[in-house]
Amino acid sequence: MKTNQDTCQNCEQPYDKGFQFCPYCGQKINDELTLGVLFYNTISNYFSFDARFLKSFVPLMFKPGYLAKKFLEGKRLLYLHPAQMYLFISVVFFFVSSFTIDKWQKDIEEINKKIANAPVEVNEKKQSKVKLDSIKKADLLENLKENRSKLGLNTDELKKADSIIQSETNNTSFTWDFDKAKVDSLIGAGANDDIIYKEMGMSDNANYFERGIYKGFLNIAKGSGAGNMFRRAFDAVPITMFILLPLFALLLKLFYFRRGRYAYHLVFTFYLFSFLFTLFTILMVFDLLILPIPGWISTLIILSTFFYFYMALLKFYERHWFTTLIKSGVITFIFSILVLITTVGLVFFGIFNG
Structure with missing residues (x-):
């Protein structure tokens, strides 16, 4: 090695003396470890993220389709990356919503206990x-x-x-749909769950699906199942959203198949879901910390999301307003069916794991 060369401590490549940064890996030369050096990357990345998020927030909330369009035009450092924005906002959303879910879970458990402990009247059908x-x-x-x-x-x-x-x-x-008093007596006597299931009406050759349903009903009859089932269903929502998000982008691709690759529609989807999560997060924070939002206002705000979606499609895909209106309605309907199927799946997930 030449005497006028040094070796990079990071990539171990030789370079000529006089460089302040390694020409191969970019690490600073003679970078002594100080507190400033230790936290430089973290602080610089944080403030860079923070500045881009603040710059992206207003367009995200009040300019439907703007960020997605600008991202495809090449402005990819000026605003927050769509996937990065979605991940950040979804984390905040699920953190805030956990407090709301806790409140709902307590309300559901309270109702469940009242139903389970209330006096009953048994008819001739053993109901x-x-x-x-x-x-x-x-x-x-x-x-x-x-x-x-x-x-x-x-x-x-x-x-x-x-x-x-x-x-x-x-x-x-x-x-x-069974003799609740008799089931309560079996529970009090410590009877085996299978015996209680049979009293509740489970068939002799019950499959996993049927056993799961009766397991959920038994937990509810004991006064503790509904809240836990609701909690488990909510806990599965983040995984479900990762399934629904690419499916939504696929729907856009099918309806606008000449408007670019699948990745283009995925960019639009990331920003759209980021808007929805941001809006619902603001509503929950307002409801939890300031004052409860009246139902009619919540309904109007939720309905406004459909208008936002329509305007975003109009801006991003630049198609005729009437064609866009029809497509937005059909896409919303199909996606609502997917959400409904997923919700039912979440309920059964809560039952089977309750």
Whole structure:
């Protein structure tokens, strides 16, 4: 080796002295380890990401199809990469939604416990009917009894309140398709699950699918299955989204097969799903931290996503407005069917693993 050459500590290639960076791998020469050097790449990458995300946020939310179009035009460093944006926003979305799901799970578990513990009426078909409104009435009466002194109610007034509440005839009912009282007694006696399944109506030669359904019903009958099933179904959503996202891009490819390769449609899909996740994340944060959003406002916001999708197609594919309107409706309908099938699959996933 020539005396006026050094060797790179990273790639071990020789280079002429005087270089500040290795001409082969790009590592800085004589880069002594300091705190600045240690965190330089992390900090620079973070601020680069942060700047591009902020620059991409407004177009993403208010200019449908703009980012996807600019990315295909070659502006790939000015804005956040579509896949990077989707991954980042999806992580934030599932993190925030976990708090909402926790709340929903607790509500579902509370309802499940009330249904499981409510008194039942068994008919001649061995079906057990639970009057859900009777549960609410019992809770209301219990609150009146506990606070009778604060409310200034005497015994006669409490009886009148009881009769008024009980006289309501508008009852919503829930029916178990088996003798719930007998199943409860078997559960209390510690009977084997297979015996309980048979009492619930499971066939002798039940397959895995049927056993899974009865397993889920038994957990619900015990008062703990619905919440866990809901949680497991939600936990499978991230995997499902990775399946639905490329399928959505495939739909776009089928409807716009002359408008570029599959990757072009995938870019559009990444940005579209990023918009949806961002919007729903903002709604959940607002609902959790500020004030609950009225149902009609949530409905209007969800409906606005269809308008966003239409405008994004119009901007990105540059086709006639009426043709785009028809295609957007058909694509939305087909994808809704796929989402419905996936949702049903998630429910059964929750049952089988509950």
